[in-house]
Amino acid sequence: MKFNRAGRDSSLCGTQKDLRRKLALRLSVSQSFISQVEKQSKALPMQVAWAACREFNLPEAFFIVPPDLSEVGVTTFRKSSRASAHDENQVKALFDEAARLFRMASISSGYRYVELSEHALADEEEAAGEVRRSLGIGAGDPIPNATRLIERIGAGVIHALSPLETAARDHDGMSRPNLANDRPLVATVGTQPPAVSRMTLMHELGHLIYDSSS
Template sequence: MDEAPLLGERLTALRNLHGLSQGALAAELGVSQPFLSLVERSERVFGEDLALAAGQRFDLPRSFFSVEPGSTEAAPVTFRKKASAGVRVEARVVQTFKEAARLFALVSERSGYRAADLPDAEDLSNDPAQCAEEVRSRLGIERNAAIPNVVRALERAGVGVLVGLDPHRSPTGDHVSLSRPADARGRPLVAVVATCPGAVQRMSVAHELGHLILDRARLRQIAGTRSPEEKRAYVFAAALLLPDVVIERQVSESLTLHGYLRIKAEYGMSVAAIVMRARDLGLISAARARSLQIQMSSQGWRTDEPVKIPAEQSMLFEQAVTRVFGDRSARDIATAVGTDPALVAHWLHRRDDAATSAPVISLSERRARVQPQRVSRQG
């Protein structure tokens, strides 16, 4: 049986995963940068020897280089991130997400799990608060009740959640969470990039759900962290976690910081977010919001709020993988779907199953061993 054709764009994916420039990857593989550029653009043949060299250097199965792009592969990804987020790190996070999203879509479908059941924002006048209320209604959550576990709520709605997407990121990273709204009608994945405080995680997961509902028809990347789309996703998340009917009853101009802590403890939303939501709803004045923010800063709450909210763990992603692949190794799973075994081991928490990189043998060295009398041509 003929093997699937090698696709140059997967070399771009490899570069993104490892944060490498084209020149750096070319040097790793012992080829010239112009030659690699042509292969990535499918203007030169992606040969088996190059795939073998790349696979050995980065411990990847051949199938990694023959993955056909899915129908939503080029669709924009939405983020909850800081304005300072770097471009190269973002490229790695996005590519890692694409690898995880492809795996989840495959195992979700093969395992027989249902596709996502999310409201259509157009049926609700694209109003984020109404969309949040509809989600709560579909999940059978009363209007004034807290959501005990936001991750589990998304999974009940058919949305996969992956907590700890990127093995290279620390909890203080600039990228918090991401999703791809174009997947919303199928088997979407929401990813939390790294471990983070429970209240931040809950808001981030709800924020991405907002994007899946409100931005599913979007064709271009959202411009900036202060865009109307980001604001709308935040309003959705805040209304999902802390419904208007609750915050209007419990928050007033005179409420102290410790009063906000009681709300945080019950609804799992940070004090900073509750203050912002109360200001936006006109429940407190802008001056009062500033005063509370100053108090939070003076007490060190900006980086370490009292009342710890437990971080939530996902179940559906790993359950679906196990249902399809059983106890097969991370390498076997990665080979079957064409991804990185080390990533699969990380996502499935199989530390003893993680792959280790093989010794580097560049393409030029490999060719020299086979044909020492010839000078290798690199483009």
């Protein structure tokens, strides 16, 4: 069977348009307004948020999320050159929520926080050795699990962040390094073979080490 990428993308686009149309009808707003809010080019007015709360039986707190340290910093991607701005915005939104929830869970559980500045050595081999030493892993010993290694450092890891096929196809991994956030998250965007996932996670760990310290 031949994979029809254009047809699959067209079907996904049609589904999103239909969802926007239905949501606009239920909230008595225009489809273009829904699209602008989705793209963050227009703020969501509180009266529309309250209408959504009534329509979908949601608490007001659903739309009131205070600023969080997990949002600070530049999002780094490992992605292909064909990645679209639309998919990137959706992946960022998913990452925002995942990073916020991980930070909350990490703090409330008393999990360890990240200290990576001491690993940011000029020589990458020395930096890798310092990470190994801090975790009690010998210089010649294999790393059995990249996910667990990053978690032991104190960062969170989430696999297959995005359910969107186009986003998962064109984005491999992401993180948001910043010294102010001592409980960061790294993510693979879609389902990946183990070797690719391992490389992606180590790539994002490198961003946390070096870009947080710049």
